[in-house]
Amino acid sequence: MRMLTRAALALGIATSLMSGVAQAATEIDFFFPVPVQGKLAVEMTRLVDAFNASQSDVHATAVYTGAYDDTNLKTRAAIQAGKPPAVVLMSANFIREYVITNAATDLSALIAKDGLTDQAFIERFFPAVRQNAMENGHVYGVPFQNSTPILYYNTDAFKEVGLDPEKPPVTWQEWVDAAKKLTKRDGTTITRAGLELISSYDTLGWVTSGLAMSNGGDYYNRGWGGEVYYNTPSTIGAVQFMDDLVHKHHVMPEGVNDANAVANAFFSGRAAMIVNSTGVLGFVRDNMKLPFKVAFIPRAIRNAAPIGGASLLIPTGNTPERQAAAWKLISYLTSPEVDGGWSRFTGYFAPRMAAYDLPEMKEYLAKNPDAKVAVDQLAYATPWFATFNTVGVRKAIEDQIQAVLSGKAKVPEAMEAAQKAANELLRPYVEQTALKLPQ
């Protein structure tokens, strides 16, 4: 009888491998985005195939769902349609909104089944990523891929102007000094920018939050989603710094530069230093023909770099059976081996600390000192901007900074306007929480 079951099971696996449909296995779907440049979708599909082959209880289908924002949109639509995916790789700063709107499953029960407390579970991950994965002491997201912004610099350009490539700028002052030296002009036109920052929507808010935090600020209320600190000295100073790079020091081109433009300028030697995610390290390695190095983001008052990246969450509306199957996939993907492998492929750092104890990871870091810089910077990493209405509130300051970088607005007025717009967007939530007092 047992033989028979085994034979049937083997046949089942064989058919499932051949036809892609498991017979007895729980079918689950997994939404995943590809937020950065590179061949990430192919690798993710490979990982999920490996998961399916590794066991027979769960058959997961990986569904590529665009960028972070698209994935959020498609997940929301699927929840509304009553067909939530079992697992979503969600931009970590949206988790707070999912909790606020009761759209994310509290993972405590699943964690308890593994014999762990929420606290013990989350301590498997780097301290910097914990805040964005939890609300009120409960785990809602399991960190999978994380990044921080990092400074990429062209070492040839450094040598050419007499800067030591082994000594990248450490403070904002040194950063500006280096950028001035590195900038080349033809008349008033910049032919090589000393520094370029990505200033299109989404990344601009991320970079700005890092600069503001480096400048001493908190940028947003980390524990509660109803407050942002745009019109504060720390943020005003950070935005003024960006404005100065364009309009005072003339080391950065005017206007908005998106990720494509900035990466392209760096690859072709038209930008000597850029700030980009550690998540594109692999992409830069593949495309940059000139020698380059990476370094911490220079500091104003303190070192700071905001966390970016994504966590795995289970949307509400999934049956316990699907939740258990989802948990299997999540446990597989965030195991030190798989998470470490994904990190080596992409350049994201692995949030699972144990990944760095594995021999292949040690070997990789020894071979790729640039990846080690990304991990080392984690000591200074700060949580990612997350509020009620995250995208809208983020856009409130981005619109103003874009106007500043285009020479259409002055910083103090712009930050006042940004704060006002953000407060307006946050008001419905604030009125229902902090301002809802006992009657």
Next chain:
Amino acid sequence: MLCVTLSLRPSPGLRTGVLALALLAPSLVLLSMFTYWPVIGVTLRSLVEQRFGQEPSWGFGNFARLEADPHFSKAVGNTVLYALGTILPSIALALGFALALRTQTRLVAVLRTILLMPQLIPLVAAAALFVFIFLPGGGLLDYYLAKLGRPATNWLGSPDLALGAIIAITIWKNTGYYMLFFLAGLAGIPADYTEAALIDGAGLFTRLRRITIPLLGPTFGFVTVIALVNTLVQIDHVIVMTGGGPSDSTNMILYYIYQQAEQNLDAGLASAATVVCVGGLLAISVLALRSLERGIHYES
């Protein structure tokens, strides 16, 4: 079905009525499900005020909030500029190309195909291409402009230029398509008129003004309405190229609706904007067709 209806032979009026209903039913079901019901649904939704953590209530609050939202007025302004900037030039160019390429030779066929080519590329793909054409410094456009001594220009990253760049792509994309309609319109104009005018000694310009353009009236009406609808619904390139930026300078009504519905999870505001936008479009289309029809000579 048809045989049964015919063999029963009820009164002719009833018979055609039943037959018509039977034939129309499939489209009616589909239209009700995917057109009429959503229209009603959106209209109802625009009247439901639902803010975070509060009980929903009926009213016009969404429209009041819409009117007060500077992002919405900006999006409306941009859409108007975008409409004027794309419709007038693309129609003028389409007419010009149609007039130039109305003869039937092999060369003309090749040229027509070339002009129609952009229409065959999906807008998203075209936008992705143009991102690299517009790249400041390293892009194709700047590469050639540099040879003429022009400095690098941040086409998509400047609030003054970005909308212009979006408009340029739209014209490039749509002109060939509109040209097709004008070619069809031109083919419908009897040659006798032109011959008679030629015998009377009418010049090229007079023939154009007195014969061709008046007789193309229905084509103008049709193309204008199509172009109007296009300016409202074709925003793929905005999403790919600028995300509505810098500072909302390329934000359009449809993208604004998307932002409210999906990013700010504000279905009420999004529905109100949809109602305003579709209502406005309907009014403009009717006005455009009316005023154009006054001058239109339909063949009897």
